[in-house]
Amino acid sequence: MTDGARAADDGPPELARLTGVRSGKKSYYPAYLRSTQRTQRAVRAMDTISRAVVRTVEGPRSLLEEVARAAADHMNASWAVLALADKHLPKARQRFVVVGPDRHAAATPEEVPEIVRLELSAIRSGFSAPSARTDVWVRVPMYLEGRRIGGLAAQHGVDGEPEPEDLAVLRILANQAAVSLHTSEQYHAGLALHRQAERLAEETRAQARDLAVRTSQLERAERRLVVAEQRELVETERRRIARELHDSVTQYVLSAGMAVEVARGEAESMAADEVVEQLVVAKELTQDAVEQLRSAIFSLTRPRQEAVVSLHDLLVEVAGHHGSRLQVSVDVTGRSLDLGHDVHHEIARIVAEALFNAVSHAHAATARVRVRWRPDEVVVSVADDGDGEPAGLRRMLREERRTVGDGRHQGLSNMDTRARGLGGRLSFRRARSGGVQLVVRVPLPVTRTGPETLPASVAPGAVAPGAAAPDAVTPVRSAPVADARARGGSR
Structure with a gap:
């Protein structure tokens, strides 16, 4: 065999290695085109979900809608359903989304056809309820930490049966949605805890202010009690002094006044005019003293409120x-x-x-x-x-x-x-x-x-x-x- 003939025989294997398609059969090239298209759809789907993931803080609804649209576009589907099972991630909102042919999300399940509602009910019940069992529905589960928490279903429009690569793309979309929903749930749970902590902190500050007011009131009440006790002691002492003045000092002054009066009479009988004058002054002073003592006794025994x-x-x-x-x-x-x-x-x-x-x-x-x-x-x-x-x-x-x-x-x-x-x-x-x-x-x-x-x-x-x-x-x-x-x- 000549070198040229050997080169001619070696041509087709080299082409197959380079393109992955043997040019000797007409069916290989269309398969290559379909594979390339699937790859491009998968890349577009990954790009879509990547954009949705960074918007997780906006809430789970936008993420679910983006995932459902990406799945519908990848499978050329007229309807796509993404939902959580009712018993999983109870705090997550939104729990499901349905995307129609116009790629707009339906507001309520009543807006979609019955066959779509059946599929949605089956996913939300954990597939314990009947679903729309037709060949045009492709379904993949949604997993989180080894648990099946929901699913993704699409009423596809591709020719023939979906390829394994298509199912892999749907699983990636579904699992990424599960992780993002879990993250969103944790984020909103953290926000709720933060708001609760702020409310508790405000309640604590309010209680601290109320405690300070009550403490001030108690201190004032304590001071009033001390003052009342001191006043009671003072009143008791005033009454004691009044009794002492009445029982001792007043009696002595009265006795002195009577003695002065007796001495004045004796001095008059002895014609001691100068002594009489001094005794008259002494009598007046004793009378003044008795009057002042009586006034003082009345003042001491008079209640404060009078x-x-x-x-x-x-x-x-x-x-x-x-x-x-x-x-x-x-x-x-x-x-x-x-x-x-x-x-x-x-x-x-x-x-x-x-x-x-x-x-x-x-x-x-x-x-x-x-x-x-x-x-x-x-x-x-x-x-x-x-x-x-x-x-x-x-x-x-x-x-x-x-x-x-x-x-x-x-x-x-x-x-x-x-x-x-x-x-x-x-x-x-x-x-x-x-x-x-x-x-x-x-x-x-x-x-x-x-x-x-x-x-x-x-x-x-x-x-x-x-x-x-x-x-x-x-x-x-x-x-x-x-x-x-x-x-x-x-x-």
């Missing part, structure tokens, strides 16, 4: 207490403010002390109490027509501040201490009526800078019936009038 709240009313009541011996007027100018029960009573004690000094030591006949409300302070003044001297009072106040004694002769210091306790100051000047004008200036708002009660060794001023407060009450000074005059009209 106390006058308004500063003006409180000062009017204090002035009325001295009405039998001193003509007192009370004037208020400006817009009155409620400074609180304790502040009102502190000011009333100062005024009561000043009025007591005016009538007992300065021998005043009239006094004027003025309250001037200003934007930044309240000014309270007491002016009398007695024989007191402002300079002497200022000197005595300086001495009393430096002296720590037995509680006597501390009236000016008591008033000054109360004024300072309110953040204010006390001063003395000459009154237009000829006597002394005491002025107390208290800045607004009031800031308590001192203790609320005076030490036991310091006796505060006499208090009117409505001016009761939880601290000690001033007994009447027993200093002779002549000594008071020598000191400038003060005790």
